[in-house]
Amino acid sequence: MSSLANVLQQVDSDADAAITRLFDLLKIQSISTDPHYAKDCIKGADWLVAELQSLGIEASRRDTPGHPMVVGHSLKADNRPHVLFYGHYDVQPVDPLELWDRQPFDPAIEETDNGKVIRARGAADDKGQLMTFIEACRAWIQTEGSLPVNVTFLFEGEEESGSPSLVPFLETHKDELTADLALVCDTGMWDANTPSICTMLRGLLGEEITITAADKDLHSGMFGGPAANPIRILTNILAGLHDDQGRVTVVDFYKGVDPLPAQVKQQWDSLNFNESDFLGAVDLSVNAGEQGYTALEHLWSRPTCEINGIDGGYTGEGFKTVLPAKASAKVSFRLVGNQDPLAIRENFRDYVRKQLPADCSVTFEDHAASPATTMSISDRAFENTRLALTEEWQNNAVYAGCGGSIPVVGYFDELLGMQSLLVGFGLDDDQIHSPNEKYNLTSFHKGIRSWARILQWLSRN
Amino acid sequence: MSSLANVLQQVDSDADAAITRLFDLLKIQSISTDPHYAKDCIKGADWLVAELQSLGIEASRRDTPGHPMVVGHSLKADNRPHVLFYGHYDVQPVDPLELWDRQPFDPAIEETDNGKVIRARGAADDKGQLMTFIEACRAWIQTEGSLPVNVTFLFEGEEESGSPSLVPFLETHKDELTADLALVCDTGMWDANTPSICTMLRGLLGEEITITAADKDLHSGMFGGPAANPIRILTNILAGLHDDQGRVTVVDFYKGVDPLPAQVKQQWDSLNFNESDFLGAVDLSVNAGEQGYTALEHLWSRPTCEINGIDGGYTGEGFKTVLPAKASAKVSFRLVGNQDPLAIRENFRDYVRKQLPADCSVTFEDHAASPATTMSISDRAFENTRLALTEEWQNNAVYAGCGGSIPVVGYFDELLGMQSLLVGFGLDDDQIHSPNEKYNLTSFHKGIRSWARILQWLSRN
Numbered sequence: 001m002s003s004l005a006n007v008l009q010q011v012d013s014d015a016d017a018a019i020t021r022l023f024d025l026l027k028i029q030s031i032s033t034d035p036h037y038a039k040d041c042i043k044g045a046d047w048l049v050a051e052l053q054s055l056g057i058e059a060s061r062r063d064t065p066g067h068p069m070v071v072g073h074s075l076k077a078d079n080r081p082h083v084l085f086y087g088h089y090d091v092q093p094v095d096p097l098e099l100w101d102r103q104p105f106d107p108a109i110e111e112t113d114n115g116k117v118i119r120a121r122g123a124a125d126d127k128g129q130l131m132t133f134i135e136a137c138r139a140w141i142q143t144e145g146s147l148p149v150n151v152t153f154l155f156e157g158e159e160e161s162g163s164p165s166l167v168p169f170l171e172t173h174k175d176e177l178t179a180d181l182a183l184v185c186d187t188g189m190w191d192a193n194t195p196s197i198c199t200m201l202r203g204l205l206g207e208e209i210t211i212t213a214a215d216k217d218l219h220s221g222m223f224g225g226p227a228a229n230p231i232r233i234l235t236n237i238l239a240g241l242h243d244d245q246g247r248v249t250v251v252d253f254y255k256g257v258d259p260l261p262a263q264v265k266q267q268w269d270s271l272n273f274n275e276s277d278f279l280g281a282v283d284l285s286v287n288a289g290e291q292g293y294t295a296l297e298h299l300w301s302r303p304t305c306e307i308n309g310i311d312g313g314y315t316g317e318g319f320k321t322v323l324p325a326k327a328s329a330k331v332s333f334r335l336v337g338n339q340d341p342l343a344i345r346e347n348f349r350d351y352v353r354k355q356l357p358a359d360c361s362v363t364f365e366d367h368a369a370s371p372a373t374t375m376s377i378s379d380r381a382f383e384n385t386r387l388a389l390t391e392e393w394q395n396n397a398v399y400a401g402c403g404g405s406i407p408v409v410g411y412f413d414e415l416l417g418m419q420s421l422l423v424g425f426g427l428d429d430d431q432i433h434s435p436n437e438k439y440n441l442t443s444f445h446k447g448i449r450s451w452a453r454i455l456q457w458l459s460r461n
Numbered sequence: 462m463s464s465l466a467n468v469l470q471q472v473d474s475d476a477d478a479a480i481t482r483l484f485d486l487l488k489i490q491s492i493s494t495d496p497h498y499a500k501d502c503i504k505g506a507d508w509l510v511a512e513l514q515s516l517g518i519e520a521s522r523r524d525t526p527g528h529p530m531v532v533g534h535s536l537k538a539d540n541r542p543h544v545l546f547y548g549h550y551d552v553q554p555v556d557p558l559e560l561w562d563r564q565p566f567d568p569a570i571e572e573t574d575n576g577k578v579i580r581a582r583g584a585a586d587d588k589g590q591l592m593t594f595i596e597a598c599r600a601w602i603q604t605e606g607s608l609p610v611n612v613t614f615l616f617e618g619e620e621e622s623g624s625p626s627l628v629p630f631l632e633t634h635k636d637e638l639t640a641d642l643a644l645v646c647d648t649g650m651w652d653a654n655t656p657s658i659c660t661m662l663r664g665l666l667g668e669e670i671t672i673t674a675a676d677k678d679l680h681s682g683m684f685g686g687p688a689a690n691p692i693r694i695l696t697n698i699l700a701g702l703h704d705d706q707g708r709v710t711v712v713d714f715y716k717g718v719d720p721l722p723a724q725v726k727q728q729w730d731s732l733n734f735n736e737s738d739f740l741g742a743v744d745l746s747v748n749a750g751e752q753g754y755t756a757l758e759h760l761w762s763r764p765t766c767e768i769n770g771i772d773g774g775y776t777g778e779g780f781k782t783v784l785p786a787k788a789s790a791k792v793s794f795r796l797v798g799n800q801d802p803l804a805i806r807e808n809f810r811d812y813v814r815k816q817l818p819a820d821c822s823v824t825f826e827d828h829a830a831s832p833a834t835t836m837s838i839s840d841r842a843f844e845n846t847r848l849a850l851t852e853e854w855q856n857n858a859v860y861a862g863c864g865g866s867i868p869v870v871g872y873f874d875e876l877l878g879m880q881s882l883l884v885g886f887g888l889d890d891d892q893i894h895s896p897n898e899k900y901n902l903t904s905f906h907k908g909i910r911s912w913a914r915i916l917q918w919l920s921r922n
Contacts, residue, residue: 033779093781099677161779202682206780215744216560219894220767221663221865224795225750225759226740231768231790232699239700242693279687283676286819288689298686306681307692308783313770314791318494318622319667319828320554321793321866322769322894329692330775332782334685358747359740367780404682405782433680433783 003144007452010139015445018135022444025127026107026120032067032090033161041067041157044089048155051134055141059153064165067157071176075150080459082150084179084418086408087130087186088159091122092433099435109441114192117438125432128439129185129424130155132447139452148459152179156408162206162368163407170415178416181381184409187402187424190271195389195397195450197382198422199375200300203335204405205344206367209352210328213360218323228359230327231312237355238329241305246290248305251347256338260301268296271398281429300401304334334405341369370407381421381458388453389423392446423454464605468913471600476906479596483905486588487568487581493528493551494622502528502618505550509616512595516602520614525626528618532637536611542922543611545640545879547869548591548647549620552583553894560896570902577902586893589900590646590885591616593908600913609920613640617869623667623829624868631876639877642842645870648863648885651732656850656858656911658843659883660836661761664796665866666805667828670813671789674821679784689820691788692773698816699790702766707751709766712808717799721762729757732859742890761862765795795866802830831868841922842882849914850884853907884915
């Protein structure tokens with residue numbers, strides 16, 4: 001039997017144990033955005049360090065001002081390429097908790113109409129995905145004694161909260177972390193049978209705005225009329241962010257957004273994306289995006305502005321006739337092409353300030369700010385990976401865009417001069433960031449086998 | 462010494478004990494809008510029953526489908542007028558709790574630049590105010606053995622949550638509760654030295670709207686663009702409720718709103734209301750109301766539309782790139798003249814439904830709906846009360862409007878054919894419905910003395 005055949009057999013025979021290990025990781029409540037869970041994030045990092053060490057990989061926890069990084073090295077494949085594998089062990093908050101059918105940190109295998117799934121917060125995003133790579137490495141090491149390429153591991157604990165420590169960490173550890181190529185497992189398949197490599201990522205700009213008027217909450221009977229109402233001001237400001245064509249009104253917002261090249265549009269059209277099915281899956285029927293584009297263009301090549309949260313006044317049960325002192329909203333922009341996040345941040349803030357009536361003030365809190373990324377697929381690693389995926393899934397792997405944002409890809413490019421190859425096994429119905437997140441058991445198992453193959457294909461580079 | 466002189470002396474000598482009794486009532490957490498405090502509301506009702514009984518007044522708790530009523534009778538003054546005194550023992554919620562300088566249900570006397578104040582939720586609205594009347598009755602009974610007029614007492618526990626049980630209760634107990642005149646102590650002074658009788662009240666319509674789009678929360682990267690965002694839809698709808706002159710856009714909203722009679726406007730102008738001081742007290746400087754009216758006109762004679770609460774998406778610490786499944790707002794309208802609350806409710810709902818894009822649905826929850834009220838001051842009781850107040854405060858009492866809503870006044874009129882005489886001792890800076898609510902010690906003490914005098918003046922009717 002070839003080395004690869006042995007490795008794949010080992011993956012299969014170790015499948016149940018792999019699930020048990022993933023469950024251990026899924027039980028850790030590593031919600032990075034909420035300081036209440038800081039200790040759980042440390043627990044997540046320590047768990048990964050121990051996991052890598054158990055494979056004979058030199059690994060350590062690296063503390064930061066935020067949640068820790070985990071770094072590991074397996075650099076024994078002389079004259080072979082060197083890849084950096086990146087994943088994140090932190091997860092999104094779980095609210096609204098009442099919409100979960102089980103406790104989010106109590107993972108289980110569930111039977112569904114579409115086969116078995118692993119149900120838990122982080123099952124797909126990103127714990128299940130990062131474990132596909134670790135398990136592939138385990139099978140190689142257990143079978144062949146070592147990995148076919150040199151691998152540096154980098155696991156982050158702040159991906160879901162804007163990665164504040166990432167840039168300083170990459171800058172400080174540039175030499176240690178730079179490899180020929182980064183592998184990132186945080187994306188999805190084209191569909192349940194078609195693997196894909198993501199070659200475009202949208203950027204992300206996150207802003208929180210708080211409008212303040214009076215110096216205290218007021219009674220709407222005693223002050224309603226003459227007193228400014230921050231909720232009304234906020235809704236006016238937010239309502240003005242789009243025109244009647246659904247275009248974002250922030251000055252120069254579309255600077256750097258180029259028309260889609262005809263060739264790319266042709267490839268996307270050939271994917272036969274079913275807009276009705278896509279929207280129907282979440283009980284929608286009409287494309288609510290900017291006029292003149294298909295849903296796939298909206299998701300992969302058009303920028304957006306979304307309100308992700310809004311809060312003001314009395315929101316409990318019953319009614320309270322209050323004019324609140326303040327109101328706030330969380331607003332994010334998905335960016336494409338060469339849009340400049342920092343320029344857009346300034347223009348957005350200018351827009352808000354200009355809308356502000358007398359007596360009102362605004363404060364801004366910045367969250368993420370990362371540009372979009374487009375990969376150069378002429379690198380041989382892309383085509384080799386596509387072939388490895390095609391072998392495993394017995395179906396042509398495709399190049400696709402991605403509507404989400406993985407800021408680390410931009411940082412790898414800018415700071416370490418390193419391109420990223422994005423392979424993942426998530427599906428559109430995984431409900432990441434939502435209640436009842438899941439990861440198909442097939443995604444997990446064939447994901448491990450896919451990486452086992454990719455590692456070998458990359459060794460030919 | 463005259464009877465009244467004896468009564469007033471008794472009020473003065475019993476002042477400390479009166480505060481102790483008020484504190485007992487203020488310690489009861491009778492927040493009516495939150496079901497969590499239902500037992501505290503019962504406690505509040507029982508406390509009042511015991512209080513009246515201790516004065517030899519026949520009193521009982523009357524349970525309703527909501528929080529209980531308290532009814533008492535002292536009907537021993539043959540051939541004298543019969544008044545119904547109304548107050549409410551429930552209070553507003555206390556959030557945001559972190560803005561309170563002390564626990565809201567731990568009352569205390571505090572020294573301030575403007576004299577001593579009683580600090581607690583409900584100190585002014587309405588526990589402190591209703592106790593001014595009970596204490597005046599106590600002094601009459603302790604000194605003279607009985608009250609100079611016939612009094613029926615009615616205390617409600619749902620005033621701050623839309624009074625759902627009030628109308629059925631008044632209808633069922635019409636004979637028991639109907640008197641010559643209602644006395645309501647839930648309004649304010651013109652200023653700290655000038656007592657006032659409120660002769661106009663705005664009505665109130667409360668609506669809660671919830672917009673739903675997708676059947677679950679979505680990831681803004683995976684769905685941002687094509688998927689409808691309920692927060693964005695809600696902000697658009699709310700932003701359209703006012704035109705650029707600050708007028709409410711709901712169809713027929715101003716039907717029944719008449720221009721202010723020249724005579725009334727003249728009287729109001731003579732009050733020399735200081736708009737800058739009024740707004741400056743809450744750190745505002747510019748009248749933000751409908752163009753073309755003074756602040757006093759806004760507060761007393763113009764209708765408004767206010768957003769009292771808004772909620773959607775992720776509002777915790779940090780950031781979450783979610784497109785929520787739903788978003789909601791609490792909206793209220795202050796009404797004047799002959800505006801019809803039910804017609805406005807329908808027109809408001811029509812407006813919302815018409816703004817709703819494809820794939821979205823809306824649900825409405827109704828809260829208060831009461832019309833505005835204007836009193837007929839030709840009733841001798843009004844002028845007698847004005848003279849009693851003028852005597853106590855040694856300053857001419859005035860007739861004034863009131864921007865708030867006291868729905869019970871409309872119900873007394875419609876259901877019991879009884880006019881209301883509104884006298885209260887609150888001040889604009891009492892911070893009712895806000896953190897750090899207070900009631901001036903002078904308001905409490907001279908309020909008691911005022912009622913002692915009013916009871917005697919009313920006995921001359």
